[in-house]
Amino acid sequence: DTGVSQDPRHKITKRGQNVTFRCDPISEHNRLYWYRQTLGQGPEFLTYFQNEAQLEKSRLLSDRFSAERPKGSFSTLEIQRTEQGDSAMYLCASSLSFYEQYFGPGTRLTVT
Amino acid sequence: AQKVTQAQTEISVVEKEDVTLDCVYETRDTTYYLFWYKQPPSGELVFLIRRNSFDEQNEISGRYSWNFQKSTSSFNFTITASQVVDSAVYFCALFGGTSYGKLTFGQGTILTVHP
Numbered sequence: 432d433t434g435v436s437q438d439p440r441h442k443i444t445k446r447g448q449n450v451t452f453r454c455d456p457i458s459e460h461n462r463l464y465w466y467r468q469t470l471g472q473g474p475e476f477l478t479y480f481q482n483e484a485q486l487e488k489s490r491l492l493s494d495r496f497s498a499e500r501p502k503g504s505f506s507t508l509e510i511q512r513t514e515q516g517d518s519a520m521y522l523c524a525s526s527l528s529f530y531e532q533y534f535g536p537g538t539r540l541t542v543t
Numbered sequence: 544a545q546k547v548t549q550a551q552t553e554i555s556v557v558e559k560e561d562v563t564l565d566c567v568y569e570t571r572d573t574t575y576y577l578f579w580y581k582q583p584p585s586g587e588l589v590f591l592i593r594r595n596s597f598d599e600q601n602e603i604s605g606r607y608s609w610n611f612q613k614s615t616s617s618f619n620f621t622i623t624a625s626q627v628v629d630s631a632v633y634f635c636a637l638f639g640g641t642s643y644g645k646l647t648f649g650q651g652t653i654l655t656v657h658p
Contacts, residue, residue, distance in 0.1 A: 462644065473547075473634050473648030474588070487643050520586065529644030530576045530595075534588035 433457060435525050435535035443541045444513055451509045452538045456525030463506050464532060465498055467491065468520040477521075480506060513542045545570045547637050549649035556625055557657050564620045564633050564652045572596075572639030577611065577618045578646065582632040594618065625656045 436455045444450050456463050461482050466474035477496070479487040482503035492498070495514075500506040510517055520539050524532040546569040556562045568577065579591040592602065594611050602609050606626075610619045622629055632653050636646045 464644070464646075466646075471650070473636070473651050474646070475648070476645045479643050479645060481643075487645060522588065524588075526644065529638065530578075530593055531590070532644065532646065533590070534580075536585070536587045539586075 435523055435533050437521075437523050437535040437538050439538055440536060441539045441541075443543060446513055446515060446542055448513055449509065449511045450513060450540065451507055452521055452540075454506045454508070454523030454525075454535060456505070456523070457533060458504075460525035460527050460533075461503065462526045462529070462532075463500055464524040464526075465506070465508055466522040466524065468522055468537070469518075474522055477508075510540075513540075515542050518542045545572075545637055545639055545647040547635050547647055547649035549633075549635055549652050551652045552650070553653040553655070555655045555657065558627060559624050560656075561621060561623050562625050562654065562656075564622075564635075564654070566618045566620065566635030566649060568616050568618065568635070568637045570637060570639050574640035576638055578636040579609065579618075579620050580634045580636060580648075582634060582651070584631070588634070591620075622654075625654075627656050627658055630654060630656045 438453045463480040465477040468474040480500040495511045498508045520537045522537045523535045526532045548567045575596045577594045581589045606623045608621045632651045634651045635649045
């Protein structure tokens with residue numbers, strides 16, 4: 432399978448705990464995006480990387496959220512001190528061009 | 544600011560019926576791209592089509608067709624002779640030429656096709 436992969440697929444955590452998600456993009460893709468999707472809504476943009484540089488961040492990405500792409504390959508999204516409002520599906524997408532994003536299966540986070 | 548509106552929250556049809564999903568968008572960019580994605584119960588977003596703002600030709604792909612009208616800022620999606628496998632959530636999305644490819648999604652339309 433050469434698509435975008437995300438790990439874990441599901442995460443249940445208690446409020447206040449830290450969580451980290453990983454995204455492995457399609458190998459030659461230099462662009463990587465994170466989105467968040469809450470129940471009944473469309474995905475919302477969180478952040479964008481071109482290679483290892485984080486070029487855009489949404490205001491949704493509070494100071495409890497941090498994303499990295501250290502070598503321009505995989506990316507991690509960390510949420511510190513999780514809150515119940517963080518419960519959502521976190522989607523990763525990668526692309527070579529701006530107009531053809533390939534999405535991964537997502538990580539579903541439940542904060543209890 | 545960019546905005547995508549999918550006014551239909553849920554649509555229910557019987558197999559073989561035709562169904563149209565509406566999408567209206569707002570953007571100040573003169574160059575922009577419109578998309579439709581399908582999200583089956585498994586959760587993964589599946590790309591269906593992309594159109595740029597300079598190409599208003601309608602497109603047909605098998606049972607799927609898209610109608611792009613700049614004058615009304617609409618990009619509607621029609622499934623002809625719907626099938627049970629078409630049941631999914633469908634999202635319309637937009638990005639403008641200045642936004643690094645950041646997609647703005649509509650709220651989605653849940654399509655249920657009954658046998």
